[in-house]
Amino acid sequence: MSHAPNPDLRSPRVHRSTLDAALELAVRDGYVNVTVEAIAAAAQVGKQTIYRWWPNKAAVLLEALNDRTGPASQVPDTGDITADLTAALQGVMELLSTDLGTIWRGLIGDAQRDPRLAEDIRRTFLEPRMLYWEQRLGSAIAEGLLRADVPPRTVVELLFGPVYYRLLLETDPLDPEHAAARVDYLLNGLKA
Amino acid sequence: MSHAPNPDLRSPRVHRSTLDAALELAVRDGYVNVTVEAIAAAAQVGKQTIYRWWPNKAAVLLEALNDRTGPASQVPDTGDITADLTAALQGVMELLSTDLGTIWRGLIGDAQRDPRLAEDIRRTFLEPRMLYWEQRLGSAIAEGLLRADVPPRTVVELLFGPVYYRLLLETDPLDPEHAAARVDYLLNGLKA
Amino acid sequence: MSHAPNPDLRSPRVHRSTLDAALELAVRDGYVNVTVEAIAAAAQVGKQTIYRWWPNKAAVLLEALNDRTGPASQVPDTGDITADLTAALQGVMELLSTDLGTIWRGLIGDAQRDPRLAEDIRRTFLEPRMLYWEQRLGSAIAEGLLRADVPPRTVVELLFGPVYYRLLLETDPLDPEHAAARVDYLLNGLKA
Amino acid sequence: MSHAPNPDLRSPRVHRSTLDAALELAVRDGYVNVTVEAIAAAAQVGKQTIYRWWPNKAAVLLEALNDRTGPASQVPDTGDITADLTAALQGVMELLSTDLGTIWRGLIGDAQRDPRLAEDIRRTFLEPRMLYWEQRLGSAIAEGLLRADVPPRTVVELLFGPVYYRLLLETDPLDPEHAAARVDYLLNGLKA
DNA sequence: GCTTAAGCGAGACGGTACGTCAAGTCTTCAC
DNA sequence: GTGAAGACTTGACGTACCGTCTCGCTTAAGC
Numbered sequence: 001m002s003h004a005p006n007p008d009l010r011s012p013r014v015h016r017s018t019l020d021a022a023l024e025l026a027v028r029d030g031y032v033n034v035t036v037e038a039i040a041a042a043a044q045v046g047k048q049t050i051y052r053w054w055p056n057k058a059a060v061l062l063e064a065l066n067d068r069t070g071p072a073s074q075v076p077d078t079g080d081i082t083a084d085l086t087a088a089l090q091g092v093m094e095l096l097s098t099d100l101g102t103i104w105r106g107l108i109g110d111a112q113r114d115p116r117l118a119e120d121i122r123r124t125f126l127e128p129r130m131l132y133w134e135q136r137l138g139s140a141i142a143e144g145l146l147r148a149d150v151p152p153r154t155v156v157e158l159l160f161g162p163v164y165y166r167l168l169l170e171t172d173p174l175d176p177e178h179a180a181a182r183v184d185y186l187l188n189g190l191k192a
Numbered sequence: 193m194s195h196a197p198n199p200d201l202r203s204p205r206v207h208r209s210t211l212d213a214a215l216e217l218a219v220r221d222g223y224v225n226v227t228v229e230a231i232a233a234a235a236q237v238g239k240q241t242i243y244r245w246w247p248n249k250a251a252v253l254l255e256a257l258n259d260r261t262g263p264a265s266q267v268p269d270t271g272d273i274t275a276d277l278t279a280a281l282q283g284v285m286e287l288l289s290t291d292l293g294t295i296w297r298g299l300i301g302d303a304q305r306d307p308r309l310a311e312d313i314r315r316t317f318l319e320p321r322m323l324y325w326e327q328r329l330g331s332a333i334a335e336g337l338l339r340a341d342v343p344p345r346t347v348v349e350l351l352f353g354p355v356y357y358r359l360l361l362e363t364d365p366l367d368p369e370h371a372a373a374r375v376d377y378l379l380n381g382l383k384a
Numbered sequence: 385m386s387h388a389p390n391p392d393l394r395s396p397r398v399h400r401s402t403l404d405a406a407l408e409l410a411v412r413d414g415y416v417n418v419t420v421e422a423i424a425a426a427a428q429v430g431k432q433t434i435y436r437w438w439p440n441k442a443a444v445l446l447e448a449l450n451d452r453t454g455p456a457s458q459v460p461d462t463g464d465i466t467a468d469l470t471a472a473l474q475g476v477m478e479l480l481s482t483d484l485g486t487i488w489r490g491l492i493g494d495a496q497r498d499p500r501l502a503e504d505i506r507r508t509f510l511e512p513r514m515l516y517w518e519q520r521l522g523s524a525i526a527e528g529l530l531r532a533d534v535p536p537r538t539v540v541e542l543l544f545g546p547v548y549y550r551l552l553l554e555t556d557p558l559d560p561e562h563a564a565a566r567v568d569y570l571l572n573g574l575k576a
Numbered sequence: 577m578s579h580a581p582n583p584d585l586r587s588p589r590v591h592r593s594t595l596d597a598a599l600e601l602a603v604r605d606g607y608v609n610v611t612v613e614a615i616a617a618a619a620q621v622g623k624q625t626i627y628r629w630w631p632n633k634a635a636v637l638l639e640a641l642n643d644r645t646g647p648a649s650q651v652p653d654t655g656d657i658t659a660d661l662t663a664a665l666q667g668v669m670e671l672l673s674t675d676l677g678t679i680w681r682g683l684i685g686d687a688q689r690d691p692r693l694a695e696d697i698r699r700t701f702l703e704p705r706m707l708y709w710e711q712r713l714g715s716a717i718a719e720g721l722l723r724a725d726v727p728p729r730t731v732v733e734l735l736f737g738p739v740y741y742r743l744l745l746e747t748d749p750l751d752p753e754h755a756a757a758r759v760d761y762l763l764n765g766l767k768a
Numbered sequence: 769g770c771t772t773a774a775g776c777g778a779g780a781c782g783g784t785a786c787g788t789c790a791a792g793t794c795t796t797c798a799c
Numbered sequence: 800g801t802g803a804a805g806a807c808t809t810g811a812c813g814t815a816c817c818g819t820c821t822c823g824c825t826t827a828a829g830c
Contacts, residue, residue, distance in 0.1 A: 506745065511747070539761075548741050
């Protein structure tokens, strides 16, 4: 019965204030304690209005996070794949060390029970970033700088997998200062 | 004021049937759809009885999973670190490809909102396994087989991080058949 | 600050199609399930336009009902008060036995929570009809046909009260065929 | 999915405090402004608990009203049908002139949109009272005191119909002081 | 004929209450 | 005192409809 709303008529004020309020609340109270109702109240927005544009609080926060973080690859291509990889790794670790990292944990946590959210996370966040590095790594392989038999996607996973491991399992704190060493291990191998 | 229950008086029947029912329900209905109420009903056990011995459904399932999976390191020490690492990696990937992997995802998901659960996961599951491999890797370093400047824990993360990345973010399906290649990349480096 | 709209500029098309759509929807879906939104959609009219001319759906339906039913006293004055009373009573019962009776129930139901609606119902519907019969009864009293000590208004209530009792409380279905008997009881008394 | 609760295990405290709180709120804020949530809060009771035992606020208030009003026929049988009818009529009018009358209006109003409520009103309130007077009137007829061709139920409607007419349509305030006159009109007829 | 002020269709908006769900606690009874 | 059964409080959920608002559009009146 509920018609799809017309995006052209969407109120920019509502859009903005919802994203802002959601993020602020999540930072202040923690991802778990945020409710759609609280976002609505804080954003001076009707609850139904939020549900008109987002399926749940996770979707709001994902968009808020993407909105805040900006598009993928903030790291310039200097031509030096090692340096750029290090910069990217360090950047991600630093980002995930902030309040936003905590929210990100919550989102990924919720994604374990909500396939649509998981899909949105991949589509709007992970894939663009993975794709960029796959391409960079592909170029490096083409230039003969890296082993040709290693799938770029695997390298990306070796790079970022451990970061998410620490983020989500909290076995150790994230250590942006060791980003360079990690890249070194990866590129040069572990054998003595 | 709820007294701590006396573990000596704990009914083994209740303990067993609760774990079994929880696992069965989680496999059948999915982690999300399991409720303590359903476990209690399926196990022919009072809801309060479950809450007497576990804080929530996640704790029940964590114990059920540990109970089913058995203790860490099912992989024998053959002396060949490369082969053993490969076997371990492949074993984990295979395990996480089953129904249990789905439950495991749910648990880690919930752990993002429940620090106590996160702690229990680390203590009862992750740390024993990480510790075992840290020791094996330490020995390998001592034997001069691996670079001495690489912390064993980092190696463990490089090994299992990507697995959890795929498990939790579902960017690609787990591929136990490529375990050997992954270990190879890691030990031999990616440089051409 | 919403200006009072200018009735001269009111679109007759809107007026008509709103009343018609409202009545049609109420008959089809039942009074309860009619919403202003649905009326607007069915009448091809903006929701705001309805709210410009009526305070709520009840007001629309009250006017629609009055519009359909026509002015009070469809019963000609034959000079025979008993016969005319019977005809009137029977007419009301028959009217209230139709779909319009159901809508009428809904309106009176809503009037219990909306004093303004109650007032409108009295003013536009009940009072004109009561007034007419009070006058007829007054004449009959003046002619010495009826007891002089009985207030005409009380007679009207004795006549129509039981009808509304059945309509609203549904203890029994309306029985237009017994209208004559009812008038008889009333005029001749119940004593043996 | 939701099991029917077991009435034997129903908490008397909850039952009582819910009815009391509902009535108090309805008197204080008016029937319309009562919400299930407010009743729950005022009664120190979970909202879910109210929904476990009653379908909606109307059902709560109906029971509360019945609980307060007590069983049908507070009027003793003196043997004098005229006097007893007068007493009953006056009693009802007085009752409906109080705050409870306002609540009663709200309930009957809601019953216009909720057939189940209407049925409950008839079953728990109206029918017992109507039945009592039908029997009394039946006896009077048997004794030859009243016309034998008038159905007792019709007499009851002639008696109470006008009361509900005034209650629900508010054409005039209830006038308990004229109860005797009304009975007189009815029993003795209106013809001069 | 051009301006302008209204009514109008459409539909997004803030808000209130709804009825539902699961969580975790408390109570009762049987053993 | 353990355990089964289940009623309880709590809090968030997502929905429905209300009545208001904002946006262009059309339409009639007045210059």
